[in-house]
Amino acid sequence: MRSKTTAGTTGYVANWVVTVGENEQAATPTVTSLSEATIVLDPGHGGNDTGAIGNNGTYEKTIALKTAAAIKAQIETTGAKVIMTRTDDSYIGLATRANSTNKHGADAFLSIHFDSTEEPNTASGTSTYYYNDNDQDFATTLNTQLETSMPLENHGIKYGDFQVLRENTAPALLLELGYINNGYDETTIDTDDYRQKVAQAVTNGLINYYAN
Numbered sequence: 001m002r003s004k005t006t007a008g009t010t011g012y013v014a015n016w017v018v019t020v021g022e023n024e025q026a027a028t029p030t031v032t033s034l035s036e037a038t039i040v041l042d043p044g045h046g047g048n049d050t051g052a053i054g055n056n057g058t059y060e061k062t063i064a065l066k067t068a069a070a071i072k073a074q075i076e077t078t079g080a081k082v083i084m085t086r087t088d089d090s091y092i093g094l095a096t097r098a099n100s101t102n103k104h105g106a107d108a109f110l111s112i113h114f115d116s117t118e119e120p121n122t123a124s125g126t127s128t129y130y131y132n133d134n135d136q137d138f139a140t141t142l143n144t145q146l147e148t149s150m151p152l153e154n155h156g157i158k159y160g161d162f163q164v165l166r167e168n169t170a171p172a173l174l175l176e177l178g179y180i181n182n183g184y185d186e187t188t189i190d191t192d193d194y195r196q197k198v199a200q201a202v203t204n205g206l207i208n209y210y211a212n
């Protein structure tokens, strides 16, 4: 996902700006263990929407799906239920993705993306985006795991006005897991080793989030 509009910025949304109903969500987790939770994983893009394209022609939509599948497998080892917004190369609208937590009564939503810049090879690393103020602790808890175990630089948590987060009724984060149009990142992120590290970090982050 291109994050030009929000990249590098931090911010907050005043409570009175948030439409009650659209963004109503609990400030604390609804379950006390990941094993009891239902997690929605949202591989970004799909179908005609390729997402960003790497220097070597890697499609963001392809590695987002592969990465989400690895995360799903790891989360499921805890006994948690995982729902994917797409399991193949199909186009799913953003509103449908956001509504999937509501539809399935899910406890959290994680959207999986890879970053890009206008000019190739000008940025590297991972970022964790939240929209709702209530999700800052969730973002920090999850990002701490990414920071300690991922091989790419960690840019911390950031506010991001993304529709899949904004219209979500559950705690929701969007992970940008490396720059697809950075030569080093591109060769790093499309590997089983990287996917396993992401899967373990996300799972550990969720375990800690629900345990707190």
Ligand SMILES: [Zn+2]
Pocket: 001, 002, 044, 045, 051, 052, 060, 113, 114
């Ligand atoms: Zn994306």
